[in-house]
Amino acid sequence: MALKQVTHIVPVGHTKEKLVDSIRQFPVHKVILVVGKDRGVSGEDKVYITAREIERELKGFVEIEWRKVDKLDVLNGAIDILKIVKEERARGREVKINVTGSLRTIGIACYIAALVTNIEIYSALPAYKNGKVVGIKEISPIPFFPIKELPEEQMQILRALQGNGVASIDELIARLKPKLKKGTRDYANERARLSHHLKLLREDGFVEGEKAGKNVKLKLSKIGEIYAMGKGDD
Numbered sequence: 035m036a037l038k039q040v041t042h043i044v045p046v047g048h049t050k051e052k053l054v055d056s057i058r059q060f061p062v063h064k065v066i067l068v069v070g071k072d073r074g075v076s077g078e079d080k081v082y083i084t085a086r087e088i089e090r091e092l093k094g095f096v097e098i099e100w101r102k103v104d105k106l107d108v109l110n111g112a113i114d115i116l117k118i119v120k121e122e123r124a125r126g127r128e129v130k131i132n133v134t135g136s137l138r139t140i141g142i143a144c145y146i147a148a149l150v151t152n153i154e155i156y157s158a159l160p161a162y163k164n165g166k167v168v169g170i171k172e173i174s175p176i177p178f179f180p181i182k183e184l185p186e187e188q189m190q191i192l193r194a195l196q197g198n199g200v201a202s203i204d205e206l207i208a209r210l211k212p213k214l215k216k217g218t219r220d221y222a223n224e225r226a227r228l229s230h231h232l233k234l235l236r237e238d239g240f241v242e243g244e245k246a247g248k249n250v251k252l253k254l255s256k257i258g259e260i261y262a263m264g265k266g267d268d
Contacts, residue, residue, distance in 0.1 A: 039063040040130065041122040043115065045103075045144060046085040047135025048077065049160070053084075054091055055169040056134045056158035064097040064127070066118060068140065070105040077137065078105075084135075103140065111143030119151050131155040133176070149178050179257055180238050184265075188231050192240060192254060192262040199253025203228055206252065 040061045044053060045068040057065060067085045070078045089098050103114035115131070122129045131148050133141045134157045148155035158170040184192070194200070194209045207214060207224055214221045232252065235241040240258035243250045254262060 037061070039127045041066060041127045042130050042132050043068060043118055043122075043144070044088075044132045044134075045136035045140045046081050046088065047137050048080045048084055049135060050084050050087045050091070051168060052158055052160045052170050053132070053135045054088055056132055056156075056173060057092070059158075059170075059173050060130065062096050064099065064122075065092055066099045066101050066122075068101055068103055068115070068118075070140075071102040072106065075105060081137070103143075105138065105140045108139045108142050108146070111140050112146040115144055115147035116151065119147060119153060129153045132157070134158040134170075145176065148176075149181065152178070177257060178239075179260070180240070182238070184240075184261070187227075188235055188240075189262075189265060191228065191231055191235065192258055192265075195241065195252060195254050195258070196262055199251060201246065201251055202249035203232070203252070204249075 041064040042057055042060070042062050043066045044057065046053065065088075067088060069081050069085055073079065073082065085100065089100075092098060101114075101118055104110035119129050129151075130153065131144045133144050133155060136144060145155060147153075155176045157174050157176060159172050159174060161169045161171040190210060191206070194206060200206045200209065203225055204216070206228060207221065210228075211224055214224055232241060232243075235258070236243060239255055240261060241252060242255045242258075243252055245251075
């Protein structure tokens with residue numbers, strides 16, 4: 035079975051080295067160099083120069099395409115990126131977005147596009163030598179933040195898990211409903227209810243579980259921490 039070809043959508047910034055090095059960390063068959071529609075925007079001439087340098091370095095190894103997008107408006111930029119994603123997916127290709135060199139609004143636009151299409155988006159931390167960028171130090175995948183409003187019963191679970199989490203569902207019940215007695219029908223019903231909601235929260239990436247003997251330790255993921263903190267005063 036042939037491997038699916040991979041397209042990288044790459045908003046171009048002002049530094050060639052870190053972009054080229056970050057692209058080479060992955061399988062790649064096509065690179066779409068994203069530049070601004072309005073070349074009169076401050077710094078965009080440098081972007082075009084960098085894009086030509088990247089094209090010269092990668093041409094012959096991968097297919098290169100240039101695309102112009104709206105860099106001044108986040109939502110218009112997201113629509114432009116989404117059109118590219120849709121076209122490449124229609125060709126049966128896997129798509130990734132590399133925001134290592136993205137400037138200003140286009141980085142946000144790329145994140146929105148990646149979020150709603152569930153495609154991988156990544157950046158690279160630059161490596162410096164004598165104060166100049168000479169490549170990359172490491173690749174940093176960018177996690178998605180779920181687009182949803184959690185119901186209050188799930189928010190109660192997130193609030194109860196803030197801090198160090200719990201060692202078991204029984205401990206979580208003790209925090210949420212301390213008057214319930216273990217072994218009663220009400221206790222069993224509460225355990226089933228929490229298990230259902232914890233399953234959903236884990237699937238959405240808000241909660242993490244770790245097996246510890248017969249129990250499962252439960253804690254907030256980083257996304258869960260952010261969500262619980264941000265919604266804490268609602």
